[in-house]
Amino acid sequence: MDAEDFRQIRDAVRSLVRESVVPREEQIEDDDRIPDDLRAQAAGMGLFGYALPEEYGGLGVTMSEDVRLAFEFGYTTPAFRSLFGTNNGICGQVIARFGSDQQKATYLPGLATGRLIGSFALTEAEAGSDPAGLRTSARRDGDGWMINGSKRYITNAPLADLFVVFARTDPAERGGRGISSFVVEKATPGVTVGPKDEKMGQRGAWTAEVFFDDVRVRGDAVIGEEGRGYSKALTVLSRGRLHIAALCVGMAERVLDESVAYAATAKQGGAPIGRFQLVQAMLADMHAELLAGRSMVLDVAARYDSGEDTSVGPSAAKLFCTEMVGRAVDRAVQVHGGLGYLRTTPVERFYRDARLFRLYEGTSEVQRVIIGGALLREAGMPRE
Numbered sequence: 379m380d381a382e383d384f385r386q387i388r389d390a391v392r393s394l395v396r397e398s399v400v401p402r403e404e405q406i407e408d409d410d411r412i413p414d415d416l417r418a419q420a421a422g423m424g425l426f427g428y429a430l431p432e433e434y435g436g437l438g439v440t441m442s443e444d445v446r447l448a449f450e451f452g453y454t455t456p457a458f459r460s461l462f463g464t465n466n467g468i469c470g471q472v473i474a475r476f477g478s479d480q481q482k483a484t485y486l487p488g489l490a491t492g493r494l495i496g497s498f499a500l501t502e503a504e505a506g507s508d509p510a511g512l513r514t515s516a517r518r519d520g521d522g523w524m525i526n527g528s529k530r531y532i533t534n535a536p537l538a539d540l541f542v543v544f545a546r547t548d549p550a551e552r553g554g555r556g557i558s559s560f561v562v563e564k565a566t567p568g569v570t571v572g573p574k575d576e577k578m579g580q581r582g583a584w585t586a587e588v589f590f591d592d593v594r595v596r597g598d599a600v601i602g603e604e605g606r607g608y609s610k611a612l613t614v615l616s617r618g619r620l621h622i623a624a625l626c627v628g629m630a631e632r633v634l635d636e637s638v639a640y641a642a643t644a645k646q647g648g649a650p651i652g653r654f655q656l657v658q659a660m661l662a663d664m665h666a667e668l669l670a671g672r673s674m675v676l677d678v679a680a681r682y683d684s685g686e687d688t689s690v691g692p693s694a695a696k697l698f699c700t701e702m703v704g705r706a707v708d709r710a711v712q713v714h715g716g717l718g719y720l721r722t723t724p725v726e727r728f729y730r731d732a733r734l735f736r737l738y739e740g741t742s743e744v745q746r747v748i749i750g751g752a753l754l755r756e757a758g759m760p761r762e
Contacts, residue, residue: 384443390423391450399454406582407727410574412461420462420492427490429466430474434486436466441617442679445624449672452628456731457582459625464534465489467621468739469496471614472542472559476602481561485540497538499529499562499588500611507744509554509608514590516545516558523547523600525560525568525593531738535571535586539564543590544607554608559601568593579730613688618739620682620692623699624675626735630668630703633710633728637661640714651713660709667706671699690752697745700735707732 379387399406399416406412420426429444430436439447444466451459464470470489473481473496488494504511514527525545532541541562548556562569572587602610638661641652651657678691710725711718718725736742755761 379437379439379443384439384446387423387428387437388446388450391425391447392453394419394423395450395454395458399458403455403724403727404722406455406457410581411584412457412582416458417461417492420458424490426462426465426492427470427486430470430486430490431482434474434482435490436486440679441620441682442676444617444621445675445679448621448624449628449631452625452630453632455582455727456580456625456629456734460533460580460583461537462492463621464498465492465494465496467618468498468611468614469540469542471617472498472601472610473561475613476559476610477561478598478601480598481601485561488539494539495534495537497532497534497541497588498614499532499535499541499543501531502527502529507740509557510552512544512546512557514543514545515549516547516560519594522594522596523560525562525590525595527590529588529590531575531585532588533583533585533738535588536574536584538571541569541588542601544611545590548605551605554612556605557608558604559607559610560595560599561601562590562593562595562599566593566595578733579727580734615739616689616692617682619696619745620675620678622735622739623671623678623692623695626699626703626732627668627671627675629728629732630664630671630699630706633703633706633725634661634664634668636725637664637710637713640717644714644717657713660713664706664709667702671695671702674698690749693740693745693748696740697742697749700732701742703732704736 398419402413424437427436428439428447432438473485485494489496502512502514504513514529516523516525525543527545543560543562544557545560546556547558568591570589575585641657641661642650644651675695678695681687681691707725707729711729714723714725717723720726
């Protein structure tokens with residue numbers, strides 16, 4: 379699409395977020411769900427498939443366009459973006475980038491319209507960022523495969539129509555080798571989704587355990603090359619990390635706006651608290667780090683699109699921006715004082731919501747290992 383077409387899409391997203399979603403944040407928090415009419419509006423705007431290929435009904439945005447939309451999504455409750463995030467991100471991207479023509483034709487149009495919800499089933503009790511502990515297995519069964527195992531913290535699992543499942547197909551291999559990815563429809567016998575997780579924050583974004591008990595799938599359920607599934611996971615996670623970084627920029631902008639508005643009007647001793655220099659200092663730090671995060675994300679996205687850096691840059695952006703937004707929400711609560719600790723205040727909710735960003739799609743510690751290891755390899759340090 380050309381620049382004007384994208385600008386219109388971005389402006390429409392901004393209007394939807396600020397005029398329709400922001401006023402209903404407390405409803406989403408209290409009900410722990412996205413209202414059906416907001417889901418329908420998102421689907422009508424093409425948000426379930428904005429990052430999927432145009433030939434399958436998506437908008438086919440670039441990474442640079444993706445992060446600009448994420449700046450807008452991040453301005454409100456993360457649960458709204460989470461509703462269609464896996465379709466565009468870690469689930470839909472595996473199928474779009476590595477799936478067969480048949481898999482793409484079967485699933486991508488439904489994902490793009492929101493008729494289908496996809497989930498990315500990688501994490502297990504003993505296998506988060508390190509695949510060595512992955513226990514879910516897939517063994518050959520005639521002309522198909524039999525999958526057994528369980529996954530946890532799976533976003534949108536209670537809503538999902540299909541899962542991209544990672545299972546070990548070669549038990550002799552270790553680490554990320556010998557892991558394959560499969561498309562598994564929720565209706566397949568043996569697939570069970572557990573109850574919704576009760577989380578600290580991000581209410582309205584549902585996660586749950588998923589169990590696979592003698593789940594038989596056809597041979598053509600394998601996505602791409604057998605035994606190379608984990609490398610696919612890393613590829614789409616890298617894109618997802620940059621997207622998360624952009625969401626954090628949007629959230630930092632929101633809590634800064636909330637804090638500036640409060641500091642300009644709330645009085646202490648007859649004068650707005652914004653008159654106090656230490657309050658101004660907190661606002662200044664939030665603003666400076668927000669600008670740094672936004673510039674970083676835009677630069678990394680441009681280098682992602684060019685192919686110059688599709689790994690270290692996204693990890694660095696996720697590390698910086700998720701830590702940055704953690705500081706921003708903490709300062710926002712501090713600016714609000716006692717009011718910032720009350721459940722009815724937006725910054726209190728964002729304080730809880732933001733904590734998850736430093737955990738999922740690779741913890742801050744994992745990002746540091748990725749970045750540090752890459753720098754040392756570039757300097758010539760041999761691998762172990």
